[in-house]
Amino acid sequence: MYALVDGNNFYVSCERVFRPSLNGRPVVVLSNNDGCAISRSNEAKDLGIKMAAPWFKIRHLEESAGLVALSANFVLYGDMSDRMMTLAAGLGPTQEIYSIDESFVGLHGVRGDLVARGRKVRERILQWTGIPTCIGMAPTKTLAKLANHIAKTAERKPGSYPRELAQVFNLAALPAQDLDDVLLATDVGDVWGVGPRISEQLREGGIRTVLDLTRMDPATARRGWSVTLEKTVRELQGQPCIDLEDAPGPKQQIACTRSFGKPVHQLGPLIEAVSEFAARAGEKLRKQNCLATELLVFMHTSPYRPGPQCSRSVVVPLRRPTDDTLALSKAAADGMRFMYVAGYQFIKAGVILVDLQPASVQQRELDLGDPNEAPATRDRSRLMAAMDLINTRFGKGTVHSGGTGKPGANRVWTMKQERRTPAYTTCLADVPVARA
DNA sequence: TCTGGGGTCCTAGGACCC
């Protein structure tokens, strides 16, 4: 048995904890660059605001409907997530943190009334962190996701499902006939792993509800689509195919990519940007104790704007596997110089580190004596460790390599964040003060 | 006239997730 614990409208809920005046109002949290809505309160959803709706298209609702928009505050959400996950872990013996606002909990060996236990954990999360959650339980992860979706919908839209399924729903405890009714009332596109593309193909084949998909022959799913959909069908039928990953391995690729606040056409700022992205990626790389052997740099113009489009990328092999910010930044800058073409308004660029390997198996090499070609690796890693320490303690970018330029006003490429809230829980100066 | 069979590895692209 698995449970899926999921924070409702997570980013908006985090903001509301520290600004209760936002309760009951339509609120959205915007993506980087204040580009589009990535989290919506129920009131905002009721206004018809879709996921990823561009801000400039919904902005008029500020005036007409009292919509409040906030810039994303990922430091806050990350910290609130940690708190929520710690409490969710109390539900069972094992936990997989699946995303910033969701975790699967293994329920094997847990005795007693699961729903009662779930309600207790839900109450505790709400009381201790202020985040409302829903919990779905079932014999497989796909069914637990589905149960969670139903628990949420039952809470948000009265009448959609029986009221007792709201907030905490154990799918395994439902009588067979009632379960069929619930699956019949649920769209096939709401299944985890069935996206827009496949759900359209399924609908063309007459498979419209979750009940239809549950009754599909797994072999048909494999022949017509892929082994992924076959697993989904089996999971819906109650046969576990996707394991709980309570100890996820290191990431296979690490990216840092950004849209710019405004289009950039000059080489200089583009080099500065990708050098900085490479430095950020390097920090992440060192955190998971890995080395990169290749680095991919890319940039492109805005597909939404008319005019000539340009999209380029280049893979830069690194001389040796490295986690050194200076080497990564230089490779990114070299890649940018190589692929740059003048005459285009670039709106986005990024660096992706691929082909990662554990730092522990580093291949040593013969030092042929050229101090420029073979810098003392040990000194370099101490420099990186010192940089990471200083930046952790005194804030991002306190020390940085010369090539990335001074963080601040004269960077034409930095993103827009006009409505960011304070780091209430992670920065001493931002901690709210209670006055008697 | 007529040109095998079996396998691995890599990559690009597609689909999905939140």
Add this chain to the structure above:
DNA sequence: TCTGGGGTCCTAGGACCC
């Protein structure tokens, strides 16, 4: 004027091997 960022997995097809 203005449209996010960071991941994973699967598959098909090509290159190459003997």
